[in-house]
Amino acid sequence: MASSFFEDVYEVARLIPKGRVTSYGAIANYLGVKSGARMVGWAMNEAHKLRDVPAHRVVNRQGLLTGKMHFATPDTMENLLASEGVKVQEDKIVNFSDVFWDPVSELN
DNA sequence: ACACTGACCACTG
């Protein structure tokens, strides 16, 4: 099996329930890579283009849509989140703690 | 083959 860092990221990203969001660090932490958050975002860059990975459900630790500019349009990410019931304001997720989905706690 | 960068996070001073 191609147990690559990217592969794992794709898996977790796809497991994110609709209407929920997670952070790069949370995924990295779940994968056991403490400081691999940077690569998670990078993996997403390829992932959301090549695979059906909901990269719009992955934001930074602050709930800020840091990667919105990497989508087709800067409004794509915000639009997708809003479409799933996630409220976004000022490029930031409202009630972030409420919609936050931690793979370590959920997937255990 | 080397160095730097990249949608980040946490620690130290």
Add this chain to the structure above:
DNA sequence: CCAGTGGCCAGTG
């Protein structure tokens, strides 16, 4: 409390 730096993997110049 605020600012700075290190660290992880993979890809590109």
